Amino acid sequence: MEKKQVEILAPAGSWDSMKAAVAAGADAVYMGGSRFGARAYADNADxxxxxxxxxxVHLHGRKLYMTVNTLFKERELKDLAEYMRPYYLAGLDGAIVQDLGALQELKTKFPGLELHASTQMTITSLYGARMMKELGCSRIVTAREMSLAEIRRLHDAVDVEIESFVHGALCYCYSGQCLMSSLIGGRSAxxxxxxxxxxxxYTVYERSQPQKPLNQKHERHVLSMKDLCTLDLLPDIIEAGVYSLKIEGRMKRSRYTAGVVRIYRKYTDLYxxxxxxxxYVEPEDRKELLELFDRGGFTSGYYHAHNGREMLALRAKPEFREGNPRLFSFLDQTYVEAELKEPVEGYITLEQGLPARLTLRSGKRGVAVEGQAPKAALKQPITRETVERQLKKTGGTPFTLTRLTTDIKGELFLPVQALNELRRKGFEALQEKVLEPCRRNIKGYPATEWAETDRKQKSRRGNGAKPKPSVSLxxxxSVSLEDLAQLPPALACKEAAAIYIDAGAFPPESWKETAGRCHKRDKSCYLMLPQIFREHAIRYFKTNKALLNEAGFDGVIIKALEEVQWLREAGVQLPFKLDASVYGWNTRAVGVLAQTGAKSLTLPLELNVRELEPVLSACSDFGIPAELMVYGHAPMMVSAQCITRTSxxxxxxPGSLMLKDRTGAFLPVKNHCAFCYNTIYNPSPTSLLGYEMEVKALGVYGIRLAFTLEDATQAEAVLDAFSRAFFYGETVKVPYREFTRGHFKRGVE
Known part of the structure; x- marks a missing residue:
C-alpha cells in the first residue's frame, strides 16, 4: 500500500464510524476489538x-490500526496471541500498545506487524522514543503535552514515525499516569x-485555610480541559515532523467523526x-467543528504552551445546546449513510461457442473470469445496452463499473442470469485480488510453535523456577521522602535500610550532605527522579550533573521508563530501581524490565494480592527483587497543568493546595516547580498495617513507606508503627484517622 506524505488518522468506535471516516477522507482508522482497548465502553467490534x-479499509486503500493499549493481567496476556491471530491474518496494519509484556508478545509472535507505542506509555522525550524503537516500535504516539519544539527534536534524533493528537478531548493527567478513577471507584484508566x-x-483551597475558596463558583471545573483544535497549527505540526495527525473520539458519534475528518482532510490537502x-482557515469551518462538539471553546493545546487556564473549560458545560440540523443532515447523507465505491474498468468479450470472458481492473489490480458460452440468437439477440445494464449492477460490492468496453461478435444469445453470474464471479475475484497483498500467511508461527516459543522464552529466565522465598524472609x-522535614525521623528509624529523596524537594547542593548523613546511619541513599522527564528535567539534571555524580548516591529511583535511556546517554553510572509508575503487570513485562538492568522494581498499585503472585514469581525467575508500597498517599494524577496557576x-x-470534591473529600495537590508538573494525591493513605503475614507470604524483598504530605511528627509515628508491626510482630494502633487498603484486596476491573 502506497505511503502518503501525511496521514489523517480517525477514531472508529463502531462500524458506522469506521465507514464514515473512510468516506470523509481518513487515510487510516484506529479501532478496538472486544478486549484490551482503552475505550472499554465504546461500541467495539466483535x-x-x-x-x-x-x-x-483495504479495499478502499486505507489502513486500520488496532488498539491493544491497556495494561494486561497475567491471565489476559496468555489469551493475547489467539485473540490477535485472525486480525493479523486479515492484514491488520498495526497495533497500538501500552503494556511492555503485550509489546513483547506481539513482537515475538506476529512478525511484520507494525507496533505503535501508545500515548498511554507517556513518551515525552527523544529518550523514550529511542527506547521504544529498541523494543520494536516503528511509531511513537506522543504524549499530548509535548510541545512542537520537543516533537521536532524527537523527529531529528530518532528514526520513527510520529503520531500526535490534533483534535478532540484532552486529559488533565498525562495519559498512562492517571489512577484517580481507579482509586476512587476501581475503574482503571x-x-x-x-x-x-x-x-x-472542585473547589480549591489553601491547605492552611480550608474555609476560603480560591476559585469562583462559576469556575469550579478546574480539571476539565477544553477540546483540542489545531487547524491554525497544522503547518507547524507537519513541519515539526508529525506524520500521523490523530483525531480523538472513539466514544463519539459517527456524524462527529465524519465532520471532523472532512475538515482536517480539507486543510491538510490545502497545506x-x-x-x-x-x-488560510475559514471561520465557518471553526464554527462547524464547535457545532459538532463544544465543551466550552477550543484550545490549541500544549504545542506552544506548557500549561495555562486558557486551556481549561472552567465553567460547567450547558445541559442543552441547539444543534445544526442542516449540517447534521448533510454529514449523515454524504458520509454516514454513503456507500463508498471504488472505480472499476471492464472489458467483456462474447463469441459463439467460447466462454464469456470478463476482465475487471481497479487501480493496479486486475482479474479475468469466464462464464457460460453464448449461443447463436434465434429471435432477439443480446444488445450492448443489456450487457452494460446487468454488469453495472454492483450494489452489493465495494466497486462501481465506471467504464465498460463490450465486444459482441455476431448476433448472440446469453441469458441475463448468466450475465449476473459472470458479474458476481468477476467482482468477487477482483475483491480477493485487491485484498491478496494485505493478507498474511502465518506458517512460520502456527499455534503449536507458539508454545515452543513460550518455552524458550521461559527457559531464558533461568534453569527452572527458583524456590519461592519463605514467609520468614x-x-x-525503604522510605521515600518528598519534604526536607521528613529526613530526621527517617534517619532515626533503625529499621529503615534505604532512604529515597525527591530530586526536586531536596536542593542539589544538599545531595552530597544528605547521602553522607544516610551512610553514617548505615542506610543506603537513592535520588528519586521526577515522574515526568521532559525539558525542565533534562535541563535540571544537565545543570546539576556534576553534583549528581559527586553526591555519593547508591543509585536512583526511576519513575519514568525513558529515564533509563537518559542515564545511559548522559553517562550517569548509577544503579537504578524502578518505581510503581513503571508498569510491570505480567511476567513478560517483568522480563523486559529486567533486561534494562534495574536493581529492583516496585509492584504495581492496581493489582490485588492474587494478581501479584505471577509477577513476583517472574521477579524471582529473572533475578529482579520486588518492593511493595505498604504506606503512602498514592499519586492519582500527574499533570502539566498547575492548580496554583489556574487559581x-x-x-x-513549590507548595500544596486542596481540592474539595462533591462529596466533601479534600484531595491534596502538590506543585513540583523544579520539573513543572502537579501531583494530585489520594486523600487517604494506603496502609497495609494488619496485613503483615500476607505481605511476607508474597515473598517481596522490601516494603516501602512513601511520605509525600506528612510533617516530621506524622512521619515519625508511621515509621514507629510499621517498624513494630513488620519487624517485631506487635499489634499496633493505626496512627492516622482515615486510610485505604488500596487495591491490595479488591484490584481493578
Whole structure:
C-alpha cells in the first residue's frame, strides 16, 4: 500500500464510524476489538466485524490500526496471541500498545506487524522514543503535552514515525499516569474504564485555610480541559515532523467523526498543495467543528504552551445546546449513510461457442473470469445496452463499473442470469485480488510453535523456577521522602535500610550532605527522579550533573521508563530501581524490565494480592527483587497543568493546595516547580498495617513507606508503627484517622 506524505488518522468506535471516516477522507482508522482497548465502553467490534472492517479499509486503500493499549493481567496476556491471530491474518496494519509484556508478545509472535507505542506509555522525550524503537516500535504516539519544539527534536534524533493528537478531548493527567478513577471507584484508566472524575467540579483551597475558596463558583471545573483544535497549527505540526495527525473520539458519534475528518482532510490537502503561503482557515469551518462538539471553546493545546487556564473549560458545560440540523443532515447523507465505491474498468468479450470472458481492473489490480458460452440468437439477440445494464449492477460490492468496453461478435444469445453470474464471479475475484497483498500467511508461527516459543522464552529466565522465598524472609524497609522535614525521623528509624529523596524537594547542593548523613546511619541513599522527564528535567539534571555524580548516591529511583535511556546517554553510572509508575503487570513485562538492568522494581498499585503472585514469581525467575508500597498517599494524577496557576497565577514556588470534591473529600495537590508538573494525591493513605503475614507470604524483598504530605511528627509515628508491626510482630494502633487498603484486596476491573 502506497505511503502518503501525511496521514489523517480517525477514531472508529463502531462500524458506522469506521465507514464514515473512510468516506470523509481518513487515510487510516484506529479501532478496538472486544478486549484490551482503552475505550472499554465504546461500541467495539466483535471478531467478525473487525475482520470485515480490515477488509473494508483495504479495499478502499486505507489502513486500520488496532488498539491493544491497556495494561494486561497475567491471565489476559496468555489469551493475547489467539485473540490477535485472525486480525493479523486479515492484514491488520498495526497495533497500538501500552503494556511492555503485550509489546513483547506481539513482537515475538506476529512478525511484520507494525507496533505503535501508545500515548498511554507517556513518551515525552527523544529518550523514550529511542527506547521504544529498541523494543520494536516503528511509531511513537506522543504524549499530548509535548510541545512542537520537543516533537521536532524527537523527529531529528530518532528514526520513527510520529503520531500526535490534533483534535478532540484532552486529559488533565498525562495519559498512562492517571489512577484517580481507579482509586476512587476501581475503574482503571489503564484498563479503558475511566469514569472521568476530572470533568466534575472542585473547589480549591489553601491547605492552611480550608474555609476560603480560591476559585469562583462559576469556575469550579478546574480539571476539565477544553477540546483540542489545531487547524491554525497544522503547518507547524507537519513541519515539526508529525506524520500521523490523530483525531480523538472513539466514544463519539459517527456524524462527529465524519465532520471532523472532512475538515482536517480539507486543510491538510490545502497545506500539501499550496504550502504556508496558500494556507488560510475559514471561520465557518471553526464554527462547524464547535457545532459538532463544544465543551466550552477550543484550545490549541500544549504545542506552544506548557500549561495555562486558557486551556481549561472552567465553567460547567450547558445541559442543552441547539444543534445544526442542516449540517447534521448533510454529514449523515454524504458520509454516514454513503456507500463508498471504488472505480472499476471492464472489458467483456462474447463469441459463439467460447466462454464469456470478463476482465475487471481497479487501480493496479486486475482479474479475468469466464462464464457460460453464448449461443447463436434465434429471435432477439443480446444488445450492448443489456450487457452494460446487468454488469453495472454492483450494489452489493465495494466497486462501481465506471467504464465498460463490450465486444459482441455476431448476433448472440446469453441469458441475463448468466450475465449476473459472470458479474458476481468477476467482482468477487477482483475483491480477493485487491485484498491478496494485505493478507498474511502465518506458517512460520502456527499455534503449536507458539508454545515452543513460550518455552524458550521461559527457559531464558533461568534453569527452572527458583524456590519461592519463605514467609520468614527478612524484609528490608525503604522510605521515600518528598519534604526536607521528613529526613530526621527517617534517619532515626533503625529499621529503615534505604532512604529515597525527591530530586526536586531536596536542593542539589544538599545531595552530597544528605547521602553522607544516610551512610553514617548505615542506610543506603537513592535520588528519586521526577515522574515526568521532559525539558525542565533534562535541563535540571544537565545543570546539576556534576553534583549528581559527586553526591555519593547508591543509585536512583526511576519513575519514568525513558529515564533509563537518559542515564545511559548522559553517562550517569548509577544503579537504578524502578518505581510503581513503571508498569510491570505480567511476567513478560517483568522480563523486559529486567533486561534494562534495574536493581529492583516496585509492584504495581492496581493489582490485588492474587494478581501479584505471577509477577513476583517472574521477579524471582529473572533475578529482579520486588518492593511493595505498604504506606503512602498514592499519586492519582500527574499533570502539566498547575492548580496554583489556574487559581492564583504562577508563583514559581513549590507548595500544596486542596481540592474539595462533591462529596466533601479534600484531595491534596502538590506543585513540583523544579520539573513543572502537579501531583494530585489520594486523600487517604494506603496502609497495609494488619496485613503483615500476607505481605511476607508474597515473598517481596522490601516494603516501602512513601511520605509525600506528612510533617516530621506524622512521619515519625508511621515509621514507629510499621517498624513494630513488620519487624517485631506487635499489634499496633493505626496512627492516622482515615486510610485505604488500596487495591491490595479488591484490584481493578
Amino acid at each position: 471478531e467478525k466485524e473487525l475482520v470485515e472492517a480490515i477488509d473494508y 489503564n484498563r479503558g474504564r475511566c469514569a472521568q472524575p476530572c470533568r466534575l467540579p 500539501l498543495e499550496q504550502g504556508r503561503e496558500g494556507y 527478612a524484609l528490608q524497609m 492564583e497565577g504562577c508563583c514559581q514556588k
